[in-house]
Amino acid sequence: MKFKALIASATAALMTACGSVDVDQYAKETPKLELSSFFTGTIDAWGIFQKRNGEVARRFHVEILTNWTSPSEGTLDERFTYADGEKQRRVWTLKRQADGTWQGTADDVVGVATGRVSGNALHWTYVLRLPVDGKEYLVNFDDWMWQMDESSMMNRSTMSKFGIDLGEVTLFFRKRMPGSPS
Template structure:
């Protein structure tokens, strides 16, 4: 009897743990407006201001991103120039592809493999592995990146960075279309 009770309790705890891991999906935002079309929003000049927070929530880095974006049909280029508060600069050039079902794929020189994302309503979820240089070493970290269109000019972005499923920190950005 005790074994059966223990197994039942363990199954209940496992079910709760798995339910807690279930996060939002792009389809959850399908009815939200304004409708996010990455080809429309990321076309022309966009500026973003952001922070990186560690696991405790402490801001450890601030930055600005100037973006030059253009599309040729379903193929886009997002040329990002980062300037960090400590004076460091960085550049990332995304090459994106829009698919008919609302999916996007993308590559960049410091992205391992291919990024994949899904747009629905006013939201876009983007997942990828980034080669992140830290103190002379390069770490492959996973990003679960969410963007939410607020209006035709403003989009908010929250990305969770993790390794081996352990959250390392978060990136928060406010995009402004010029």
């Protein structure tokens, strides 16, 4: 009986993996995303977290301060302010690998985030330590970003644990123009 359940679970996982979108599908989309070009200066982002039933559970603003030591290595200092007043900070260190993929680390990311850019899209996968009600959970993120124009980007991330969807994070990024208010 346990063996049949294991086979069923493995088959379901394999079918889900085979059904996912490949970032190369966006190869011809423009504008072409260059992380070190888009993520320059200060960027504002507005987002929501939706539970798996669609209910918006949290709203937030993120101010992102960027610093690149080269086109292949930089940091994104994300400063979150939630609608309830909670503040949070995540500092990503990003490095382009020899094969063109990207790796990212942050204090609350378990191990290394891995990502690929193609056309206007970036696809990241990683495990995040997520604090909830005084407890910490390890949650899988399937994170997609699409550059819309020279100053804006959309982001949609699905969160899951043990293959079960927990919810989605949706963000809109906008580069802050010189002279615009913070």
